[in-house]
Each structure stands twice: as C-alpha cells, then as structure tokens.
Amino acid sequence: MDYIVWENLGPGTKLVMNQLHYGGLLFMILAYCYKIYQFFQKPAPAEGTEARGSHNKAIFYAYLTLAMPWEIESQKNHWFRYLEFVFFHLSMAMGIAFAFVVPIVPDVMKNPAVCIFARIFFGFGFLIGISRLFRRIFFAEMRKISTPDDFFCLILLSLWMFSGWFAAPLKDPTWLLIYYCMATFFLFYVPFSKISHYAYYPFIRYYVGKHFGHRGTFPKKKVAVMHKKEQWERH
Numbered sequence: 001m002d003y004i005v006w007e008n009l010g011p012g013t014k015l016v017m018n019q020l021h022y023g024g025l026l027f028m029i030l031a032y033c034y035k036i037y038q039f040f041q042k043p044a045p046a047e048g049t050e051a052r053g054s055h056n057k058a059i060f061y062a063y064l065t066l067a068m069p070w071e072i073e074s075q076k077n078h079w080f081r082y083l084e085f086v087f088f089h090l091s092m093a094m095g096i097a098f099a100f101v102v103p104i105v106p107d108v109m110k111n112p113a114v115c116i117f118a119r120i121f122f123g124f125g126f127l128i129g130i131s132r133l134f135r136r137i138f139f140a141e142m143r144k145i146s147t148p149d150d151f152f153c154l155i156l157l158s159l160w161m162f163s164g165w166f167a168a169p170l171k172d173p174t175w176l177l178i179y180y181c182m183a184t185f186f187l188f189y190v191p192f193s194k195i196s197h198y199a200y201y202p203f204i205r206y207y208v209g210k211h212f213g214h215r216g217t218f219p220k221k222k223v224a225v226m227h228k229k230e231q232w233e234r235h
C-alpha cells in the first residue's frame with residue numbers, strides 16, 4: 001500500500017484534522033482556564049497550628065513522588081503496575097504527539113524507525129488499557145470504586161490506541177480518519193472527565209505537600225523500628 005497523498009484526503013478527513021481538531025483544542029484550553037479560574041476563587045485551606053516541618057520541601061517531595069515508586073507503598077509492592085502506569089502514560093503522550101505533529105510534518109512517519117516506535121507505544125497503550133479495563137470489571141474491589149467515566153475513558157483510550165496502530169504508517173485514510181475523530185472527541189470530552197487529572201495534578205500535589213509538610217510527615221522520614229523492650233524502657 002502507498003503512502004497517503006495529503007492533498008487527496010477526503011473533505012471530511014481534512015475538516016476533522018485541520019479545523020475540528022484545533023477547535024477542540026481551543027475549547028479544551030478555554031474550559032481549563034475557566035476551571036482554574038474557579039479554583040483560584042476559592043480560599044486556600046489554612047492551617048491553624050504551628051508548622052512541624054518545611055512546607056517547601058514537602059511540596060517539592062509531593063510533586064516528585066510519582067517519579068519515586070520506592071516512596072509509595074502500593075507502587076513499591078506492585079512494580080509491574082507502576083511500569084504499566086508509566087508505559088500507559090508514555091503511550092498517551094505518543095498519541096497526543098502523533099495527533100499534533102503528523103498534520104504539520106507527515107513525512108516524519110515515513111521514517112521506518114519513527115513508525116515502529118509509534119506503533120510499539122500504540123500497542124502498549126492498547127494492551128495496558130484493556131488490562132486495566134479488565135481489572136476494573138473483574139476485580140470486585142476495583143469495580144466498587146469505578147465510575148462509568150472510568151470504564152468509558154479506558155474503553156475509548158484503548159480503541160484510540162488501537163486505531164493509532166493502523167493509522168501510524170499513514171497508508172490507510174480510513175484509519176487516519178477514525179484516529180482523528182477520536183482524538184477530536186477527546187479534546188471536547190476531557191474537560192468533563194477524569195482525564196482532567198493532569199490539569200488538577202499540580203494543584204492537588206501542592207496542597208498534599210503543604211498539608212503533610214505542615215504536620216512534619218512529608219518528606220517521609222526513615223524511622224528505625226525499635227525493639228519492643230527498647231520501647232518499653234523508653235516509657
């Protein structure tokens with residue numbers, strides 16, 4: 001199969017790729033600006049006690065914990081899930097990059113190494129998305145904490161990754177159209193979904209850091225476990 005000739009793409013595909021997609025991006029940016037404006041309208045939680053630790057150190061730590069799996073119990077004990085999380089997000093980054101870079105420099109995908117690289121991440125994204133979806137469906141403890149949006153996002157993102165696998169070689173206009181329809185839908189949908197977590201993340205981690213830093217529990221301290229007898233003698 002030959003590479004897609006950009007000028008020969010159908011009017012529907014051109015409309016989605018060149019207009020609707022950027023319209024969606026503008027909508028998403030405006031929606032987040034409004035949400036962030038709303039955040040700043042609310043008074044920040046205030047502490048009524050004397051600080052037991054450093055706010056700044058704790059805030060810095062709170063931002064970095066995502067990159068320090070050994071600091072979080074669940075990630076330390078389930079390193080495979082942590083790797084899943086990392087690769088899932090790298091795949092999302094690949095999906096976003098593909099959606100915005102390809103209309104500007106489609107020739108980049110003609111490089112076989114770039115194409116294989118993109119497909120590897122689309123493949124990972126699809127498989128991890130499906131595995132996470134299955135866990136939410138079949139594990140009772142996961143099902144209990146899952147909302148319809150959790151399922152919807154995982155189904156849609158997995159399908160998006162699936163379409164990316166076929167769209168990446170830029171040889172099939174139908175898969176390219178499917179890929180861009182989904183990418184465009186996301187731009188309109190994410191401000192209302194859990195995927196917004198990336199926009200809220202800096203705010204949440206700031207307050208988590210400040211709160212636990214105030215109590216002196218962030219950054220986590222290594223406390224030597226005392227022998228029972230030693231504890232008894234201290235008291």
Ligand code: HEM
Nearest residue numbers: 066081085089092093132133150153154157195197198201
């Ligand atoms: C700065 C960017 C981002 C940060 C810091 C971030 C962080 C996180 C964290 C901490 C989790 C929970 C991890 C877990 O359940 O194991 C998560 C889950 C998730 N993230 Fe992100 N994320 C980011 C960007 C994105 C983007 C751009 C997307 C999609 C386009 C996305 C989609 C998801 C989804 C669907 C889940 C839930 C997975 C599930 O239900 O199992 N994230 N993210």
